Amino acid sequence: MQTRPATTDDVPDVQTVARETWKTAYDFLSREEREAALRERYATDRLESAVADDDVEFVVAVDDSVVGFAYAHPVDPSERVGGAELRDVQVRPERWNEGIGRSLLAAIEDALRDRGFTQLAVAVFADNERARLFFEAQGFERVEERVEDLFSGGTARQLRYHHDVG
Template sequence: MEIRPATVDDVDDIRRIVRSAWDHTYGFLSEREQEVAFEEWYGSDRLETQLNDDDAIFLVSAADSEPVGFAYATTDIDPERVGESEIRSIYVDPDEWRTGVGSDLLTAIEDRVSDRGFTQLSAPIFTENERGRAFFEANGFERIEERVVDLFTGGTYDAIVYYHQFSK
């Protein structure tokens, strides 16, 4: 597996990976909520903006040049959270689950965040996303808070924020 910075050429593959992962993970969200959230969070224009954001770290894991997973983190969060960055997305094609792709992407994000001087990484996860919660817990993240997330259709869902501190 090769882990590399994502490019605009990866946008369609990133959308494919998200859609496939959501089909296996987000059954607790209605179809409408999934569709609206997908277009808001993973619309082509939004992804291209994120890819060009200096505060973003956007990586792709590729097998034989084809993306099978990606991770996106930002260092532009609440200024009161000194030294903290946030992982906004990490998804792997379900055919590649349990192969280490997700953990490798997470390590690569931590390395790049650390290179920018950050020592903490947080990750908000829907409470009902058992697979996501298990992934972060298995990778040394601790549960630090609960919050309610507003969705674009007017609904809300409970989320858990995970936290990991690492050394430079």
């Protein structure tokens, strides 16, 4: 397995990984909410824009095909240093516990560090125990809890974590 920068050719595989992951990892959300999130967050044009954006670090993990992806962007795009927001770390469920998520996160952190970023933040659903445990094991510290609006009109508790990358 290798990690590399994503290309627009990877977008269909990224969407497949997202669908598989959201079906399994976000089963505490309604089906309607998961589908709304997939439509909004993983729309082809949105992902292609993220891959092409020089401010966004977008990486994929590849074996024979894309098995995971991660991406982050500056909290304030006008600043090239400071804080970045991790938007996703997703791995095909059948490949969980193989270190792929750690490899993706390390690739993102290395790229951000090389660009002068010092901190990485991530928001995690409070009900997503797997994600909470993953980020805590990687040294992320919980700094906030809040209620966020969801895509289909509901709300959910989210936890915000920070991690130094500098």
